[in-house]
Amino acid sequence: MVIQNDMTTMEKLTILSDAAKYDVACTSSGVDKKNNGQGMGNAQACGICHSFSADGRCISLLKILFTNECVFDCKYCVNRSSNDVVRATFTPEEVCSLTMEFYRRNYIEGLFLSSGIVKSPDNTMKLLCETVMLLREKYHFGGYIHLKGIPGASPDLIEAAGWYADRMSVNLELPTADGLKALAPHKTRKNILTPMRQIQNGIIDNKNQNVIGSNRGYNASRNLILSNSELNLEASSNKQIITNITRMDYAVATQNKPKFVPAGQSTQMIIGATAESDYQIVTVAEALYNQYDLKRVFYSAFINVNKDSTLPAQTAGVPLLREHRLYQADWLLRFYGFKSNELLSEDKPNFNVLLDPKCDWAIRHLEQFPVEINRADYYTLLRVPGIGVNSAKRIVKARRSSKLTFEDIKKMGVVLKRALYFITCVGKMMYDTKIEENYITSNLIGIDKKKTFEIENHNSYKQLSFFDDVGYNISPDHMEGIKALAGQM
């Protein structure tokens, strides 16, 4: 292992952002907060993209590792201990000044801080906690912070992090416990699910707590971070407009009550490194949403960065189409009222390559169609291919005043070339089409062919963005976009 000292910030940033790039979640959504009047920064529930990198992914947060030193040896990870790569470590002050200076210039929405495991999980978690504490209390940063929960770290430290972060995530890494055992020998399913449960409970408790209760938890955590710490919270420069901040001020100013992980938690799974079926993956995601109240599950198409011979060789490239289908299904679970066992089953464990999951479902359930646009309830409309959350809402509201025609719903965002096989307006279908499986399938595949080809050959693959409208072809308007992202639907 090469460890260099005396690196410049530029060198560290290069290494530690390069090492962090495989983490998917760069969203800054889920929390609305005003500037506390004393420092810098606020947050918008819709999230804001500040740029888009050459791979078309949104850049919202300064996504870096605190260090890429790591005692773990996960086969898929570029930072594993057995890799001979240059290692670097930030100081907390460096992370803070980068965050503040980038934020002032409006390059970023906040900080996404993850880390390799240096010495032990507890030691690493403590370093992360110290860094965000410094950022909040010395630099008075009020923007978004996404912090990784380190598997195996003590519950006290996980809790401490939760009082300073807006969102936390503990990566599931692989969809099944067996996969984890095979590829990440130092991590166990239990070590991942325990902090996830703890954060979930912490969020629920915090909602029910009063100001005094929350402050007690917050202060205990604060003292824990400060114990045995060399952290210096004194503002060194006189540039700070505010000086005598008392330790309660941050909490008081941010809406009176300290908030525990107010933007909720997320996780991510690597897709295609192990042999799980789509059905297994979707079932796991569904369980995480239902049992752990996760805000988001991210799917990361496996890239064999280590060229490890025990992992899939990827002659066909990165499995982007599969990742895309999983995101489409994820959207169906969260906003469209679908259940995983409606989309897939033991007998049909993988998604159709040619059709998106919603069209696929509709074609297998033709007995439920066509539906009448002017009468069908909201959830029935949502199940029609070509109708999304926004257009369904618009239809439900607009039809109160007068009957809607195909022309009307087209303007409201319905994709008629998909929807026309499944709907009637005032009792009539748009054309004289057959409602017959093979006929509709071949027509819909025709529409999707170009897109599917492009994703597989990664031409114009549309990366899931904040506005996650992929596959539904409706750009949500601003307000509804906000709601969609904040999970308020």
Added chain:
Amino acid sequence: MDKIICVCEDSVDGIFTAIYKAWEIGTSKTLIEIRGIKTMTLFAEYIEVNTDTELASKVAASIHSKISEEVYYYVYRAALSDDSDKAQYIYEFLLKAFRMGKDIIHKLQDESVMKIFELARKVGNESHKYLGFVRFCELENGILSAKINPLANVVSIVAEHFADRLHNENWVILDTTRNIAAVHRAGYGFVLTNDISEQDLDQFSNKSENEEKYQLLWNRFFDTIAIEERKNKKLQQQLMPLRYRKYM
């Protein structure tokens, strides 16, 4: 009978003043246009309407009280759009809205409602993009300076966001297409100033000592965060069209 066309300034107050005047003259015979955008027609009478903030605020107040906040929100945003017919669209929409009340906003099958909805959405989308794409540059006196070149007149929406976010900073955001600047003093609100050109701003634009360093750091971060195996320039351009990158 020939129509009477009320010609007004391209601003929310200008449009609202014209609506007040046109209403006074009679809604059946009046149209509203923004000054200097459309070709004049022969068979119409033109009336120049000078912006009167008092009349404009009367119109605003009655939208608030007689229709709804939501309708005001849509109309306000539509009025910031760069559509050359926006004044007439807003006029037609409001005539219906005063008759029908707040539920009008859901009646998207109505052409004038759809029009306002679309204009407002476009303005909303553009301003939202700028919340992320504005780039401040630190000047030697510590002031943060940014330029934008939006299609719609979104500088006020954008400035409102930064007035909260960068509350304790001095900053200025200049719309170089309209020469309107939002100027913010640390600890206070922002003011909009007309007639500030790009050259005016550039006169005071000596960069601070650290500015170069952070720009380079950011550029490096931007490059390293992309994943080579997923490279997709077309998608990047789709999400961040070139016209936004002029001052990035």
